[in-house]
Amino acid sequence: MYGDTTRRDALIGMGAAAGLAMLPGAATLAQGAGDRKLGYAIVGLGSYATRQIMPAFAQCRNARIAALVSGTPEKLARYGAEYGVPATHHYNYQTFERLADNRDVDIVYVVLPVAMHAEYSIRASKAGKHVMCEKPMAVSSAECQSMIDAAKAAGKKLMIGYRSRFQPHNVAAIDLCRKQVVGPTRMIRTAHGFSIQPDQWRLDRKMSGGGSMMDIGIYSLQAARYLSGEEPVEVMATESTDRRDPRFATVEDRVDFTLRFPSGVLASCISSYSSPHNEARVIGTDGYIELDPATPYQGQRLRVRVKGETTEPAIDTSGPSQFAAQLDHLAQCILTNRTPLVPGEEGLRDIRIIEAVYRSMNEGRRVALA
Amino acid sequence: MYGDTTRRDALIGMGAAAGLAMLPGAATLAQGAGDRKLGYAIVGLGSYATRQIMPAFAQCRNARIAALVSGTPEKLARYGAEYGVPATHHYNYQTFERLADNRDVDIVYVVLPVAMHAEYSIRASKAGKHVMCEKPMAVSSAECQSMIDAAKAAGKKLMIGYRSRFQPHNVAAIDLCRKQVVGPTRMIRTAHGFSIQPDQWRLDRKMSGGGSMMDIGIYSLQAARYLSGEEPVEVMATESTDRRDPRFATVEDRVDFTLRFPSGVLASCISSYSSPHNEARVIGTDGYIELDPATPYQGQRLRVRVKGETTEPAIDTSGPSQFAAQLDHLAQCILTNRTPLVPGEEGLRDIRIIEAVYRSMNEGRRVALA
Numbered sequence: 001m002y003g004d005t006t007r008r009d010a011l012i013g014m015g016a017a018a019g020l021a022m023l024p025g026a027a028t029l030a031q032g033a034g035d036r037k038l039g040y041a042i043v044g045l046g047s048y049a050t051r052q053i054m055p056a057f058a059q060c061r062n063a064r065i066a067a068l069v070s071g072t073p074e075k076l077a078r079y080g081a082e083y084g085v086p087a088t089h090h091y092n093y094q095t096f097e098r099l100a101d102n103r104d105v106d107i108v109y110v111v112l113p114v115a116m117h118a119e120y121s122i123r124a125s126k127a128g129k130h131v132m133c134e135k136p137m138a139v140s141s142a143e144c145q146s147m148i149d150a151a152k153a154a155g156k157k158l159m160i161g162y163r164s165r166f167q168p169h170n171v172a173a174i175d176l177c178r179k180q181v182v183g184p185t186r187m188i189r190t191a192h193g194f195s196i197q198p199d200q201w202r203l204d205r206k207m208s209g210g211g212s213m214m215d216i217g218i219y220s221l222q223a224a225r226y227l228s229g230e231e232p233v234e235v236m237a238t239e240s241t242d243r244r245d246p247r248f249a250t251v252e253d254r255v256d257f258t259l260r261f262p263s264g265v266l267a268s269c270i271s272s273y274s275s276p277h278n279e280a281r282v283i284g285t286d287g288y289i290e291l292d293p294a295t296p297y298q299g300q301r302l303r304v305r306v307k308g309e310t311t312e313p314a315i316d317t318s319g320p321s322q323f324a325a326q327l328d329h330l331a332q333c334i335l336t337n338r339t340p341l342v343p344g345e346e347g348l349r350d351i352r353i354i355e356a357v358y359r360s361m362n363e364g365r366r367v368a369l370a
Numbered sequence: 371m372y373g374d375t376t377r378r379d380a381l382i383g384m385g386a387a388a389g390l391a392m393l394p395g396a397a398t399l400a401q402g403a404g405d406r407k408l409g410y411a412i413v414g415l416g417s418y419a420t421r422q423i424m425p426a427f428a429q430c431r432n433a434r435i436a437a438l439v440s441g442t443p444e445k446l447a448r449y450g451a452e453y454g455v456p457a458t459h460h461y462n463y464q465t466f467e468r469l470a471d472n473r474d475v476d477i478v479y480v481v482l483p484v485a486m487h488a489e490y491s492i493r494a495s496k497a498g499k500h501v502m503c504e505k506p507m508a509v510s511s512a513e514c515q516s517m518i519d520a521a522k523a524a525g526k527k528l529m530i531g532y533r534s535r536f537q538p539h540n541v542a543a544i545d546l547c548r549k550q551v552v553g554p555t556r557m558i559r560t561a562h563g564f565s566i567q568p569d570q571w572r573l574d575r576k577m578s579g580g581g582s583m584m585d586i587g588i589y590s591l592q593a594a595r596y597l598s599g600e601e602p603v604e605v606m607a608t609e610s611t612d613r614r615d616p617r618f619a620t621v622e623d624r625v626d627f628t629l630r631f632p633s634g635v636l637a638s639c640i641s642s643y644s645s646p647h648n649e650a651r652v653i654g655t656d657g658y659i660e661l662d663p664a665t666p667y668q669g670q671r672l673r674v675r676v677k678g679e680t681t682e683p684a685i686d687t688s689g690p691s692q693f694a695a696q697l698d699h700l701a702q703c704i705l706t707n708r709t710p711l712v713p714g715e716e717g718l719r720d721i722r723i724i725e726a727v728y729r730s731m732n733e734g735r736r737v738a739l740a
Contacts, residue, residue, distance in 0.1 A: 186624065186644050186645035236734070241634075256636045256638045260608060264612055265610070266608060266624055268640055270559070283645045283647060284645065365735045
């Protein structure tokens with residue numbers, strides 16, 4: 001079985017050539033959306049917002065920076081000047097509600113520490129704005145639900161910033177998995193981690209809601225879910241944290257967690273705040289599909305190994321970056337009235353699973369997922 | 371920290387150059403052993419014995435084939451002719467005890483289905499012979515203990531056929547781990563598996579004692595132990611077996627198991643009878659040491675990635691193969707009266723951990739190891 005090399009090669013070729021065009025409905029959405037640019041208010045001018053997100057607007061077809069929100073006047077002045085956002089469109093956390101009156105702002109992008117996601121997403125929904133919120137969505141599934149409820153009550157959209165779903169190598173890998181080019185999936189192995197620097201909000205549980213699992217392990221969790229195309233039914237997890245390390249006074253370091261999917265696929269996942277990892281491998285009966293690195297800001301590589309031969313499908317990366325594609329996607333969903341690929345419900349699913357991971361590692365037992 | 375690239379490079383270079391010489395005491399043992407060749411009786415003339423082990427004697431300094439044991443007269447005739455073993459040195463399972471009277475036979479190598487390991491190892495010890503037994507050592511820790519007891523009562527040695535401990539890339543990887551060339555170890559990831567063909571003793575629990583975990587998962591378990599240099603204190607495991615697949619009527623297919631070591635290192639291990647895997651990666655704070663493939667009969671590769679740069683240390687493979695080195699090792703231990711690197715107690719340790727893996731996956735909970 002699976003001996004039809006010609007068909008497989010053809011499929012791999014297709015997957016590669018298709019590139020960004022394989023984004024679910026991306027072309028359709030873009031078409032219906034026309035050229036109108038919706039305005040984003042960027043809430044929180046930290047490193048990720050200023051170095052990754054804001055420069056990406058230059059590539060966007062349907063999104064532009066319309067307003068800035070920060071507690072630091074110097075940042076408002078500096079980035080206002082850099083991106084041409086006038087002082088009338090600068091806000092702080094006390095004047096945040098005035099965004100309601102700014103008709104240039106369609107979407108509020110929450111790029112704050114995790115513990116502030118729910119509050120500012122809900123305040124933005126109440127201000128009548130659509131919301132993009134960074135991942136992890138919030139510190140608890142209850143908070144996630146209240147964010148979903150607030151967006152629904154406002155009749156506005158809510159999307160979570162899962163950039164990898166808009167990254168061409170990851171999109172191509174999903175496609176190759178669905179086409180079973182290495183046979184039916186049997187195992188998934190994915191690991192994400194880095195050696196975290198001390199003295200930052202991520203290491204303060206009150207601000208982050210948790211340790212590596214919330215911050216970087218969520219990439220392993222996401223990869224396992226989008227590469228399998230299934231929802232896990234069971235989780236088993238083990239933690240290892242050196243509490244003498246001052247970085248880990250309140251949050252966990254390493255987590256090894258295993259997800260079982262309905263088809264029988266097992267995903268062996270790693271999350272670490274003390275070792276470098278960034279990879280995902282889908283192992284089928286005949287070989288594997290590998291993203292290594294899988295989810296960096298840039299430089300992903302996709303390899304396919306079937307029956308002892310490794311190929312690296314060419315991926316078209318000439319289109320907009322994952323950051324720009326993500327920004328455009330929400331705008332296009334609003335312009336064409338569609339549900340985003342990664343709505344609030346998707347963020348909630350991850351947080352529910354992360355809560356099960358924590359329960360499993362704390363109680364030393366298998367935890368079933370509803 | 372760990373920024374001393376020059377020192378690290380030097381260590382990597384050393385590790386590579388040292389090659390087989392790093393085998394614990396190998397040179398010393400070989401020296402003291404002189405040139406005398408001890409005689410092996412090969413028990414069970416299946417594929418592994420005839421294709422891997424028997425051809426390796428040609429490279430041995432202290433070992434030779436002295437006798438053959440098989441239930442199939444045609445095999446005795448064929449391999450007797452091929453290896454110059456006269457009919458006087460052919461045995462079957464009824465005449466096995468007569469090995470006691472054959473002074474050309476020093477060592478009995480048990481290469482039978484796992485369920486027969488204990489019986490024939492014990493019969494060999496009682497016949498006054500040293501024993502080499504294939505892995506997994508036996509179907510239960512109780513059987514392992516009885517094999518150890520029998521060898522001890524006979525005043526003879528017992529070694530388990532862990533060939534990877536004599537394989538240069540694996541030996542070099544162990545050395546690089548001890549020298550912390552990628553910083554202190556934080557995680558280990560290792561996977562072993564293949565798509566098993568139907569209709570063989572490995573798929574009959576009565577003959578094999580278990581499924582993939584016993585047969586191929588044991589390589590992941592061994593790698594985690596010898597690369598960490600520690601004994602696990604805790605195991606957590608998840609199984610996935612499609613019982614509709616006729617291959618898996620009595621044995622398990624996939625097992626994902628996590629070992630926790632006293633230092634806090636976690637080893638994420640995979641065993642599979644339905645997907646191809648053969649790799650081991652030790653992740654330190656600064657990078658990783660990777661064996662990929664890790665434990666095939668030949669073709670291992672060792673890579674070291676530190677601070678974004680990958681190197682492939684040159685390994686001297688001009689010496690005897692892992693099979694020959696293993697055969698010589700037991701002979702040299704006998705000639706110099708030393709304890710083998712992988713005695714019966716080592717086989718027992720693995721079986722105890724495998725029993726804990728089975729308990730964990732069946733009960734869905736963490737299992738502590740004594």
